[in-house]
Amino acid sequence: MLAKAFESATAEPRLYQLWEESGAFAPSSDPAARPFSIVIPPPNVTGSLHIGHALNNTLQDVLIRFQRMRGAAALWLPGMDHAGIATQMVVERQLAAAGNMGRRDMGREAFVERVWAWKAESGGAISRQLRRLGASCDWSRERFTLDEGLSRAVRKVFVALHREKLIYRDKRLVNWDPQMQTAISDLEVEQREINGHYWHFAYPLEDGSGEIVVATTRPETMLADTAVAVHPGDERYKHLIGKCVRLPIVGRPIPIIADDYADPEKGSGAVKITPAHDFNDFKVGQRHRLPMINILDPQARLNENAPAAFRGLDRFEARKKVVAEFEALGLLRGVEAVRHAVPHGDRSGTVVEPYLTDQWYVDAKVLAAPAIKAVEDGRTVFEPRHWEKTYFEWMRNIEPWCVSRQLWWGHRIPAWYGPDGKFFVAETAEEAARAAREHYGRDEALRQDEDVLDTWFSSALWPFSTLGWPEKTSDLERFYPTHTLITGFDIIFFWVARMMMMGLHFTGETPFQRVYINALIRDAEGAKMSKSKGNVMDPLELVDRYGADALRFTLTAMSGQARDIRLSNARIEGYRNFGTKLWNAARFCEMNGCVIPADFDPSAARQRVNRWILSETVKTAAKVTEALEACAFDDAAAALYRFVWNLYCDWYLEFCKPVLQGTDECLKSETRAMAAYVLETILKLLHPVAPFITEELWRETGERSGLLISAEWPDLPREWIDENASDEMASVVGAIAVGRAVRSELNVPLSARPPLIVTDAEPERAEALRANEAVIRQMLRVSELIFDHEAGGGAIPYVADGAAFALPVADFIDLSAEGARLRKELAARGDEIARTSKKLANSDFLSRAPEEVVEENRERLAEAESVKARLEAALARLEAIR
């Protein structure tokens, strides 16, 4: 006997263990099985599961379970990302909190060891959490981006790209994070609106003939100015071009140059040029061969290139001091408060500085071309399609990718430097040494590059590195390219685009056929959830409270596109209740001995009600299958919800009751079998979304050889659909549903048992009503069915699904309420008649609308008119009674 309700807390871990031990998570080894693979977007190794992960991984699990049941060799490959900056920051913060020395003091080796220790300690957390969600990943294939295999792939790719001149070393401005003391890529910079100022400074002309005014939001950079630029066509300054100003504070003469970059419309029309500390100025500096003076050290303190009084000052201290000096010199020409965007490091949150350093770059432009083409050609399709625009936009304007980071946690750059600074890029130190020997003619001490690679460099290889590349493994052969990638739009640039580039370049194939972009879960203000904002929701708490299935069902049902998801507890509760509903339906079946006989052939069912529920089951199965194939997760969830609750439970099981309580063994056995068969089909269809409760019911409700996770997906023949049965049962449902509304509106007491008079019904429908008399009696609380065209005086007429009825309840009711009911109904019909006849009177409509639409309207009009006539007659009778 089933318990009163599903106990998710105890059942879920037990069931998960069953699945894992059964080996169901590993792809079928049947060589004939169609491969279907998904690689997980690897979560940060030290991270914990947030609600976004819950959504993303639920959808992946729904797909992979669906495909597995459909007979695919389904592989969901899990793993984790070392997440360079994020992880290093966490550990550094821990060190600081514990009062330990910083990483630079403890040294590289000790620090990295410390990170590994932290990884060992906390690294399993997220995979345990994924298990609680029910994720059916193949854990035996779990990968970590710093694994030896993946590291080898990284080195190989780096060396190959370098050989092809697609990776190169260059000295240029980078986005420098002074807190982390590393370069970061453009993508890792986020602009934040800040309240700042515009300071207007006067630079005196060297010959004393006047001054030129420039404006800046970053006064400290003036210490590194090497020119003032004006527009070549600017009449105000034409005569000054070629002259010099004397840079205040510094005392250095710098030229006034002519460059289009200066915009005569902005400010004074003259602009200070600081090539070493501004991206635009850098370009101007290159054009005019200006000196590039770097005045900052890696922590953004003023260095020895700044005047003595400024050395060692923090950049913001220096800013104040510069302003003060200008004021003291009488050269401050104005200050205005402005709100402007300032670049910040997305991880550290500190203001990023343009900073002149040597870094490694990937020539993304070249790699992007085939990746653009692949999407243009439809070899990879985004779902929803509009994300392709975003992808194209970025890819077509892609900039060189700075891939080196001055961090310690990550893949060390496989380049070794000789004593003269020449470097040798090689997969191993030995190879580098060999190359060096060849170059120098003798052995030289080599020093490996101190830097590591951007985390996303290894992530870019994920779809093939995890499958064993560069080895030609059987997994790579079988599961690459992967089928669907499910991820968030926030990492289309960071990750998806780069996987496309690397995948195509190194395997010649696009890494996935389809990219499904899931919605982003946001907080009430529509802001992205993040730890630093403190607005995260904990999915595990929700799992504790409602069970994993309820959370999964909610996320699946709300996964609709083009919208942010805002979770509400009420919604999750609703889906938890849905699970309980299903559970109780199973209990009902169990109590009534519903099992599927070994030789049961559903299509051989004779009872109309059974043929009907079978038809609806076939339709639902088809709808769910189609939806899941198209990644229309919400449609699948809605179809299942409706079918289980509003059809199977609300109607079919109710219809079964009189039969099961009756004495006709023949009818009983067919009904028992069908009820059990449909329930079983429901369990299968529901399993991808709600795996735990369905698996439990699968085990509890019948003698079954295997687990549901490995069961076969219902692919039911359309020939099983019996439209006649559906139509006829619609009359039965209608008779009850509309009859109930009539009773309720008229406040007919529940104890009243009038007969139900069927005044008009086609023979088949009449037959269906007759066959289900017991059901109608019970559900509508009527004494009997009478087939008679005359309803008699006190009968309340109603129409439902092609048949007309009357309930003789005059003795029980409030006549004025009935009058109101009739008039309301009459008004509704009147509106419909007016609308429809207006349409039909329109000659344009008749001539231009398709014939079937016109016909449909004619039928609607006729129907409405006949109903209206009946209602009018009833109203007249009512008036007569009064």
Next chain:
RNA sequence: GGGCGGCUAGCUCAGCUGGUCAGAGCGCCUGGUUUACACCCAGGAGGUCGGGGGUUCGAACCCCUCGCCGCCCACCA
């Protein structure tokens, strides 16, 4: 500055390629304890589908425009 998405019942949202599409869940109101389920059952109220214009025989759905809300990219010396 460029781009994307949204604005549908009190709340959260479905409504794909124009013709029962005006819906669901929650909430609310009314009535229900006969043995699947009160995490339940039955019934009900509630919206001129952001404003305006246009195309069409017909528009929540297509076009234009305006207004909010949110996001992405670029940039503001």
